[in-house]
Amino acid sequence: MYLFFLILFSLPGHIGHSVQPAPHSPDHMLMSDTLPLDMAQASRLAALPVRCLQTEFPNKLNQVLGSEQEMGTPRQLHPAFFGCFDWHSSVHGHWMLVATLRRFPDLPEADQIRPLVQSTLSAENLAGELAYFQRASEKSFERTYGWAWLLRLSMELQQWEDPLGQELAANLEPLTRLIVGKYKDYLPRLVYPIRTGEHPNTAFGLSHAWDFASFTGDSVLMDLIETHAYRFFATDRDGPLSWEPSGYDFLSPCLEEADLMRRIMPVDMFRPWLRGFLPGLADPAFTLTPGEVRDRTDGKLVHLDGLNFSRAWCLYDLARSLPEYGHLRQIADQHMASSLPRMTDGAYEGEHWLASFAWLALTRAFPDKS
Template sequence: MKKFLVLIASVLVMGCKGDNSNNLEEVSNSETDSIMEEDFIPDSILGVDKIKFNIEEANKLAELPLNCIETEYPNKLGQTLENADAIGEPQELHPAFYGCFDWHSSVHAHWSLVKLLKQFPGLEKEQVIREKLKKSLSEENIKSEVEYFNRKESDSYERTYGWAWLLKLAEEVKTWNDPLGEEINENLQPLTNLILQRFQEFLPKLNYPVRVGEHSNTAFALSFAYDYAEATQDQELLELISKRAKDFYLKDDDCPVSWEPGGFDFLSPCLEEVDIMQKVLPKNAFNLWIEDFMPNLKNEDFTMEVGEVSDRSDGKLVHLDGLNFSRAWVFYHLANKYPQEFSHLESLANEHVAYSFPNLVEDSYEGGHWLGSFAIYALEKSKGKE
């Protein structure tokens, strides 16, 4: 019955918007959600202090992608070979995204550098970063990446995690008011278009969502693709993501959060679902939905123990540091967007970040080649009301 009410609430709010009902961001900020939420932001954060995301930390974080985007080996290609001629060196196959151990980690390493440049003008190695981005994301290199994706056996290559991070990179350069950003955006556009096409072809065919805590998690991909669609005002993609998210998750009840984390998780299956649903549902509908899906999330004493890492030199076990960051960005997002209901999650987010953040810079390559991006995204979400 409650799921029916969620659907009705969603429809009623959309109806109030007339022809603009497809603009999901506008819907979620409709007059029905007009409580002065700023009044509920706490004056101070209880518990663990928030990590300061300042230029000092940014300089340290920039070292992680700088140290790996041109590091070709070790390398995990994740390649399906159609014939012997398909074998090649990583830099030959992926001239833009050959470093950082695997393709998707290289993509979000490049995203990290763009994000840090945008947010912190005057980085110590700003010029070095610019030169590396210009070299790596050249028109010729991106053309070769497109050619790889168009290989016979590459239809599902990096589906859907790498696709999602490519759109996150595209979103970042499209919103970068800088000559280099404009140049990279133009160079990247053919690959962006290809990934958009892959999403549009694949999502209607996916009968059931993938609910794991690793790369193939559907909710994670939908959430990042939604951000791109919102930033670029791609209404067709917004509508597709909204429909698929509701198809997959609207009827879900009682997410088994006590089963988390799995030993190799870097995403929370429950919280990733929460993240996409708070984007596609207006506030009243989301509140009804969350009462069925994770009813304890609104309790001020809600807690989740941090994912504990036993060996950071193990590429799978160190995933749990990523889990701490990805949980944190969901908590921060909720606390900033709906502080009346979720402000208590900010302290929980701080605890998750505080556990994993001190290990980043001195981490082994197994974590260092990718965890910086997760930390940056979590810290960016922590900065305050959106």
């Protein structure tokens, strides 16, 4: 398959001319000057999941009931991940707190975070989460969005050079193995990719799973993701970025796809693929308007704050991977500036999940500090 696409991208018309990075202007320093990744920023963001991980209600269960006996409260059904409104937000809220402690061990909230995650991620609680996933009625529960965040949490715990991190990674290992198995079972059965800007997006789910597989050395999962990423996306051309966003998007289908293929393809294949898929990105004059949120108390409309963060992390990744796309960093900065100052406004509709998105984008903006 690699040889086929190498030949394809060598054909006339598939290789563009090198584009020089846009010159750095004073505006380009927006992030590092006014929206830094420092202890104060980390503390501000960490305060959100610290609060919501223990907040059981309101709650959206996304449950399929196989019988009357399968009903229960959020805490009964999900003894580890019952807070933050829904399961996946609780999972990535845990991830964000662990990632924050890894980067800032002396965070003022550390004395709250450590006992909190030790309590919620106990072996007993995670055995309850495993049992839920083993229900016959829940084969597709959180596929693949929640799966992706679970693997990222597992990876973060394994990377945390702290006895607590290793303890919690071991507690999570049975559920991690189950999720890896679900990916391996699901991908060969998925005929077409899901290109939505919300939870089921295939490219997003594969990107996080790829990072996990790369970190853990799971060559079987890596090969599977590579095979199906090529099957789904390798021949895509002229992605309709101008059609985005939809009103409820928190992911950019086009940019998430590009960020996946950046991981999968060798750079000599990815460069012409990206020029064919999103040709406008190579232009130093390229612009992309951040999503506008008019009501942050509406749980769907506030998705567009998340879109600004997820677009930003994709753009930072592309700018870092291909020097001629360096101008995309300024566009990412603009997206961050549009939402980061406004996300802690007291509206739970955004506060229960946006800190994780903001944190991921910030760490892509400043990867050298990881």
